[in-house]
Structures are given as structure tokens and as C-alpha cells.
Amino acid sequence: MSLLMVRTTLLLAWLTATVATPALAEIGRVKSSTGAANVERAAQKLPAATGQELLAGDWLETGKDGRISLTFVDNTRFAVGPDSRIALSKFEYNATTQKGSFIARVERGSIAVVTGRITKTRCDDMPVQCGMQVETPDGDIDARGTRFIITVRK
């Protein structure tokens, strides 16, 4: 391979890694679900089947008889209750430094959370927002390493 070809290949690899990866990086997986339970991704509605991969920006949606249990790559764990609509608005995680930022939005319904590495690694030196925030229509919460339940009134 000529040096130019090597350079072009490296450049392409770099472009793919820097442009394509962040949008497609898997942030977690569905572990189990019952009843009406979907993952909404843009215009797509995917059944929340065991093993379904999750991406930042996905919405979790359950019907009256629906539940979803899931885990994230930083070991955060979720149980989503019936009649819920929850956005995984932002999830950025560096597996090496174990730092990152997770923002979820509970539009309606209920959720139990055990926080993961994202809330356990101090990030005073980070210039941007870090840790885990959950937004609700009635207020926002900042989870500082713990286990909690949020219920949003109907």
C-alpha cells in the first residue's frame, strides 16, 4: 500500500470514528419487558424486546399494562412502570475515566433508578455538565449517587 493510500485510509477511519460513532454509540440495553412497551427512535417504533439496544435520544414508552427494565453501559439501572413516557435525552460516557453526563426526562409515568458510574465519579474538573439529571414537568432532580423512584402525576 502506498503512503498516500495509507493516509487516505487513516483519514477515512478517523472521519468514521469521529463523525459516525457518537450518534450510533450503544448506551444500554433492554433486559426485559411486559405488555405494551416500545422504544421510539425518531419516526421508528421498536418493540422493547429483551436485548434491544438503546441510543441517546430514544424514548421509552409503556401502555397501561407495560413495563420495561433496562441497564446502561455505566451500570445505571432503570425499571419503567406502566403508562410512562421517558426520554433518554442525553447520555455521554467515557468508559476509561468513568465520567459522563446523563439527562433523562419523565414526561409521565414512573421510574425506579439505581444510579451508575456517571454519578459516582467526581467531575469537578469537567468544564461541562456532568452526573445525572432527571427532568419532570414539575421540577428537575440532580441524582448524586443513589437509588430513587420518581412518579409524575397524570
Add this chain to the structure above:
Amino acid sequence: MTARGILVCAALVLAGCATSSVVLLPEEDGGHGEIALRAKDGKGGETVMKDANSRATLGGSQPSVRPLGARGLKAEEAALLAALPPPAKSFTLYFKEGTTELARESAGMLEQIRAEVASRPGAEVQVTGHTDTVGSDADNDALSRRRADEIVGWLATKGFDRRAMSSVGRGERELKERTADNVSDAVNRRVEVLVR
């Protein structure tokens, strides 16, 4: 809470006032963290929940926090906790010097890992290889990667989907036991397997 909100709640008290709430619970290992609450209108500033087993009600300008008390969790809240996936479990396997061959004491652990993966629906496996400080950094990066791949390969022969498994080699960057360079150390020659 607005005067109207209080009236609405008062009317609904018998049925259980439907207000958004946050329950802070102890962690599974006994400790617990904190939760900071900010009401939507933002005028009340930040309220910090510090005590485990407490409930905060959102919706007013200032969230109110009180102990869970004798009434404890609501039935739906208990059902949510029961539905949480189990915590990730980690295993450490040790290796013979300079090889991808398991140390004798670790041979039995493979079966435990296999059983753990099999018991979890939608299991994911994250495998991280390490070495001691004998040899060059480059050789150790490669060896640690081969150790991790060896375990992933073995799990694949047991029928687990490679797409749910990942492996990475950390060489001698993350010593379990800090040693000088070129020191043979059985504790550092390891692979960590996280099952989630």
C-alpha cells in the same frame, strides 16, 4: 403549591392526592446518596434530600420533604423496585505467566461465569485483560487483549452472542498490585469479566 392546587389536593385526599413525587431509598450496599430538587418555576432554589427513606413532593415553588414513615412505599413503587435488573456482577480470572492459559485456581470460575450469563435475559459481557510488568508495553497490550479474547471466545463456544460481548486489553496500565517494571506478579496477570 398554589391555593388552587391545595384545594384540588384536599378534594382528592381520600383517593390519594396525585402529585409528582421523588422517593430517596438506601442503596443496596447500605449507604445512600443525595438528591437535589429544583421546582419548575425555579424561585425556591435547590432543596436537597439527604435522608434515605424520605419522600419529596414536587409541584409547588418549594418541594416538601418528609420521612416515608410507617406507610412506606406505595404498591406501584414496590413493584418498580422489584422489576429493577440485578446489579452487574464481576469476576476475576488469573493466568499463567506470559500465556493465555488460566491459572489452576481460576479454571472452575469459567463455569460460574457461564451460569451467570445464562441466568440473565439479554446479558452483556464486558471483558478486560491485564498483565504484570514483565516484558514490553506493546507485548503486554497484545497479551492482555489475547487473554480477554480467549474468554470471549470460550463464552462464544457456549452459545453466547458475540455482539453482546466486548473485550479490551489494558496491558500493564492498571496493575492490581503496584510493582516495579519487569516483576512477575500472579495477581496482576488477570482478566476482569463484568456480566450485566
